[in-house]
Amino acid sequence: MRPTVHDIAAAAGVSLATVDRVLNQRPGVRHVTREKVETAIRELGYIRDVAAANLAKGRTYPLVFILPASDNSFMHGVNGEIRQAILRSAAERTDIRTVEVPAFDPAALVAVLEELSRGKPCGVAMVATDAPEVRATVDRLVRAGFPIVTLVSDLTGSLRHHYAGVDNIAAGRTAARLLGRFLGPRKGEIAVLAGSMLVRDHRERLEGFTAVMAAEFPDLAILPVLEGRDDPEIAHMLVADALARNAGIVGVYSLGAGNRGLIRALKEKAVDRTLTVIAHELTSHTRAALIDNTIDAILNQDAGHEVRSAIRVLKAKADGLPVIDAQERIRLDIFLKDNLP
Amino acid sequence: MRPTVHDIAAAAGVSLATVDRVLNQRPGVRHVTREKVETAIRELGYIRDVAAANLAKGRTYPLVFILPASDNSFMHGVNGEIRQAILRSAAERTDIRTVEVPAFDPAALVAVLEELSRGKPCGVAMVATDAPEVRATVDRLVRAGFPIVTLVSDLTGSLRHHYAGVDNIAAGRTAARLLGRFLGPRKGEIAVLAGSMLVRDHRERLEGFTAVMAAEFPDLAILPVLEGRDDPEIAHMLVADALARNAGIVGVYSLGAGNRGLIRALKEKAVDRTLTVIAHELTSHTRAALIDNTIDAILNQDAGHEVRSAIRVLKAKADGLPVIDAQERIRLDIFLKDNLP
DNA sequence: GTTTTTTTGATTTACGTACATCAAAATTGG
DNA sequence: CCAATTTTGATGTACGTAAATCAAAAAAAC
Numbered sequence: 228m229r230p231t232v233h234d235i236a237a238a239a240g241v242s243l244a245t246v247d248r249v250l251n252q253r254p255g256v257r258h259v260t261r262e263k264v265e266t267a268i269r270e271l272g273y274i275r276d277v278a279a280a281n282l283a284k285g286r287t288y289p290l291v292f293i294l295p296a297s298d299n300s301f302m303h304g305v306n307g308e309i310r311q312a313i314l315r316s317a318a319e320r321t322d323i324r325t326v327e328v329p330a331f332d333p334a335a336l337v338a339v340l341e342e343l344s345r346g347k348p349c350g351v352a353m354v355a356t357d358a359p360e361v362r363a364t365v366d367r368l369v370r371a372g373f374p375i376v377t378l379v380s381d382l383t384g385s386l387r388h389h390y391a392g393v394d395n396i397a398a399g400r401t402a403a404r405l406l407g408r409f410l411g412p413r414k415g416e417i418a419v420l421a422g423s424m425l426v427r428d429h430r431e432r433l434e435g436f437t438a439v440m441a442a443e444f445p446d447l448a449i450l451p452v453l454e455g456r457d458d459p460e461i462a463h464m465l466v467a468d469a470l471a472r473n474a475g476i477v478g479v480y481s482l483g484a485g486n487r488g489l490i491r492a493l494k495e496k497a498v499d500r501t502l503t504v505i506a507h508e509l510t511s512h513t514r515a516a517l518i519d520n521t522i523d524a525i526l527n528q529d530a531g532h533e534v535r536s537a538i539r540v541l542k543a544k545a546d547g548l549p550v551i552d553a554q555e556r557i558r559l560d561i562f563l564k565d566n567l568p
Numbered sequence: 569m570r571p572t573v574h575d576i577a578a579a580a581g582v583s584l585a586t587v588d589r590v591l592n593q594r595p596g597v598r599h600v601t602r603e604k605v606e607t608a609i610r611e612l613g614y615i616r617d618v619a620a621a622n623l624a625k626g627r628t629y630p631l632v633f634i635l636p637a638s639d640n641s642f643m644h645g646v647n648g649e650i651r652q653a654i655l656r657s658a659a660e661r662t663d664i665r666t667v668e669v670p671a672f673d674p675a676a677l678v679a680v681l682e683e684l685s686r687g688k689p690c691g692v693a694m695v696a697t698d699a700p701e702v703r704a705t706v707d708r709l710v711r712a713g714f715p716i717v718t719l720v721s722d723l724t725g726s727l728r729h730h731y732a733g734v735d736n737i738a739a740g741r742t743a744a745r746l747l748g749r750f751l752g753p754r755k756g757e758i759a760v761l762a763g764s765m766l767v768r769d770h771r772e773r774l775e776g777f778t779a780v781m782a783a784e785f786p787d788l789a790i791l792p793v794l795e796g797r798d799d800p801e802i803a804h805m806l807v808a809d810a811l812a813r814n815a816g817i818v819g820v821y822s823l824g825a826g827n828r829g830l831i832r833a834l835k836e837k838a839v840d841r842t843l844t845v846i847a848h849e850l851t852s853h854t855r856a857a858l859i860d861n862t863i864d865a866i867l868n869q870d871a872g873h874e875v876r877s878a879i880r881v882l883k884a885k886a887d888g889l890p891v892i893d894a895q896e897r898i899r900l901d902i903f904l905k906d907n908l909p
Numbered sequence: 910g911t912t913t914t915t916t917t918g919a920t921t922t923a924c925g926t927a928c929a930t931c932a933a934a935a936t937t938g939g
Numbered sequence: 940c941c942a943a944t945t946t947t948g949a950t951g952t953a954c955g956t957a958a959a960t961c962a963a964a965a966a967a968a969c
Binding site for chain 4: 582583584585586589596597598601620622623624625626
Binding site: 241242243244245248255256257260279281282283284285 | 915916917918919920923924925926
């Protein structure tokens with residue numbers, strides 16, 4: 228049988244009230260007494276029964292998700308997963324709220340963070356915009372005791388407790404190697420379609436991609452990046468135009484959203500060409516394109532895992548409990564047509 | 569505020585004791601009364617507080633893992649993950665035990681299952697040996713109310729509640745496509761190294777592999793399977809011999825264990841050849857080989873995820889709770905040197 | 910040595926559920 | 940209609956912890 232507070236009290240020769248004061252760091256305990264209790268806790272291997280404690284406290288976990296107000300299918304997916312999590316909140320004692328902020332607007336994000344910190348949530352998950360003022364605010368809140376995790380997009384160098392997202396540099400590198408290996412001895416040019424170079428994720432993917440391309444596949448030249456603003460129409464136009472004007476394109480790397488436009492352009496302009504195409508994010512469109520061989524591989528991050536992981540980590544941090552790192556690592560999924568879920 | 573049993577009692581116009589009788593399906597409740605209570609439960613959206621219930625019951629989850637007594641690094645990994653889970657058992661109210669059975673011995677497995685069912689565990693996770701008598705026993709135990717999940721190796725067509733493992737046919741197909749695409753226009757022969765064709769996982773991987781190879785990469789011929797019995801020494805010998813005798817080999821697919829021997833053979837006999845190699849399971853050896861370009865891709869199943877998933881599912885089944893399917897799907901990891909964890 | 914302050918003990922209630930007991934009410938059988 | 944039976948209510952205890960109150964003891968200050 229697992230030891231309880233009563234056992235600790237008996238072992239330390241103090242009363243239950245004193246054990247409680249030590250456990251919940253309440254004042255009014257002499258140093259020596261506190262030590263006695265802590266020794267007993269260690270020696271008996273006492274572990275607080277979190278379920279019983281939460282029951283007694285009537286604890287809930289008020290959590291806030293801060294998401295950019297961008298309207299692409301990946302963010303819709305994240306939203307959907309948060310809604311799923313809200314449906315489970317009764318069983319998980321969570322109380323989840325989402326707040327939308329304008330995308331790529333550090334000042335707005337800072338304002339929301341300040342505002343939130345007054346509402347005393349026990350945790351914040353945020354899609355970070357990478358800016359010094361955001362970092363400063365996050366650091367201040369973390370120091371003040373708020374658990375904060377970044378979601379999808381990290382805030383490197385900040386004190387955030389955890390990042391629930393993929394390593395985008397590794398994703399870009401992986402895309403480069405897949406593309407390079409799939410193309411084998413072929414020489415030619417590679418078109419890169421991004422959303423915007425203002426987004427950190429996209430910059431990082433491109434960075435990893437170009438690094439591996441330059442180092443290991445010198446016969447493949449990367450064309451100037453097409454910025455499709457994650458919009459299918461713009462993406463369609465840019466890709467169609469590039470394919471029409473450049474007969475030397477042998478591969479495409481789409482590292483952002485707006486793949487619907489890319490796919491349409493490929494089907495219109497490249498049926499006769501054997502292009503190798505790698506894209507990000509598994510959606511109904513990219514999935515269909517993978518199956519009909521328009522796309523050769525899809526790199527994906529699982530929004531459901533990211534949201535669930537963020538919640539688990541925030542709860543654990545709020546309780547001061549450890550997290551299982553391996554469980555919380557968000558993996559880069561590589562899908563070929565053979566291993567689709 | 570979430571409704572409690574008291575709210576149900578008030579809403580249904582009955583006493584707490586009656587609500588309790590309905591909730592815990594105790595006898596002595598008239599049909600009409602039971603209906604009243606059930607209506608109230610539905611209308612208020614009552615959800616039993618599992619934590620409080622477990623506290624009151626003093627519930628623990630006695631779980632048993634049945635593992636084959638095979639001594640390869642993957643099974644060692646599984647064992648290690650189970651030990652990790654045992655360290656967490658105080659917090660998770662689990663009481664985990666492992667039982668070893670001789671590998672590929674259906675009779676022994678059946679005997680252990682029979683034996684266990686007398687000990688009344690609330691759940692069993694087993695690496696299944698695929699045989700009719702095992703299926704029959706599992707079905708009988710499931711029907712008798714024991715939650716059973718298969719781990720790593722499934723028992724298709726049985727009534728097991730869940731399978732915590734990867735789709736091995738998809739794994740084989742994925743390996744084939746990666747190998748085929750990496751080799752591009754090259755023609756030649758493919759050596760396949762397996763553990764044993766008596767193992768279902770290996771048969772399935774081979775099945776998926778040959779299917780995609782035959783359909784999509786007709787220029788690559790699969791050589792007769794080398795059965796290395798998951799032993800590094802035997803694997804080394806077989807692969808070295810095959811490479812020495814057949815200059816036409818352009819690729820290798822290692823779908824079992826014993827990769828240490830494979831890697832040694834490759835380094836001895838194939839430094840001058842540009843072989844494309846795909847192997848299963850990420851270990852320190854395969855990892856190093858991936859980094860030094862001896863291996864081109866590693867397919868992996870995460871033993872930690874499998875063990876944790878099995879535990880979550882068994883606990884949920886024991887409580888009659890739903891599982892989050894997407895969370896419990898075990899994914900096939902594809903590692904290139906760029907996305908290693 | 911007395912007073913003031915700090916520390917500790919003893920006790921109670923609560924959280925939401927499970928489970929047991931015994932009495933009271935309602936229903937059924939004859 | 941009475942007795943036997945079934946159904947229901949009322950009540951209490953327990954699980955392990957949190958949190959509060961008030962009294963008692965110990966330590967510190969004077």
